[in-house]
Amino acid sequence: MSEVQLKDALDALKSTGVRITPQRHAILEYMIHSTNHPTADDIYRALEKTFPNMSVATVYNNLRVFRKAGLVKELTYGDSSSRFDFVTNDHYHIICNDCGKIVDFHYPGLDEVEHLASHVTGFEVDYHRLEIYGTCQDCVGKTAKAQ
């Protein structure tokens, strides 16, 4: 099924006049197959075997291209570097404050909140972002001292 996603993404790019380069292909493929939510550097290091000459700037440039095309979402948490998430269906993230692990979960929708916010503030709402923070099972197990 991820092949379909990749094909759809490539088609979407092509239809907006963006050239499909080997690097772009590889970055998209990596993002679709990766279960975690990689940073730009993760992607760079993962692909430097197949593209020994690829520059970090290429990763950033293309992530921006993908973001503008709506294929990829940029997530900024507390930690210094952004994480990137291939847009599939709507889902939310729950993040472990100990080890940083990010797990997806699905929840019907928060349209109601968007409506209320729009009504109260007069904004035109585009989208929202929700994250839940806590401690994952692995870390709950091995934690006795607080940082």
Place this chain on the structure above:
Amino acid sequence: MSEVQLKDALDALKSTGVRITPQRHAILEYMIHSTNHPTADDIYRALEKTFPNMSVATVYNNLRVFRKAGLVKELTYGDSSSRFDFVTNDHYHIICNDCGKIVDFHYPGLDEVEHLASHVTGFEVDYHRLEIYGTCQDCVGKTAKAQ
């Protein structure tokens, strides 16, 4: 009423053994009275008239102290620098994608989502974060071209 908030904050700090310096007093005071959500640099520049010798590091250090004491929340959006928000009551933020303005709004609660997330993922939930993005009234008025 914000004097009460300031006093409460100072008491909270003192009770945890943190010394109240003039700089800390001023940073807290500025954060309580500011309606927007300042960056560290905003605070630094706002106070450099009264504290010409103050260092940026002092601002960062103390924001961290306040954050650890639970007085201040750090918000990371897409733009490069963190914003800091004095913790009053629970509220959420709606952010303008054009001008960056941040407006508070209140919403009963999202406990339900937390419970579901906890159930599905096995995490112990601490808190969550919700932001809504859109366009504020001012920017809706003067917008015809998309970026």
Place this chain on the structure above:
DNA sequence: TACACTGTTTATAACGATTATAATGTAAGA
């Protein structure tokens, strides 16, 4: 009052993620 102790601020350097720049490469169209 003098003295040591501890936490605070300052000044500055270092770090690291991201972006800008210029040069080179590469695909597509006339």
Place this chain on the structure above:
DNA sequence: TCTTACATTATAATCGTTATAAACAGTGTA
């Protein structure tokens, strides 16, 4: 083939944040 426009590379620059070391208070004790 020539030209044009977009992509990539390599590298430097930018900028927010953090680390470090030295100077500076406050506080408690003799």
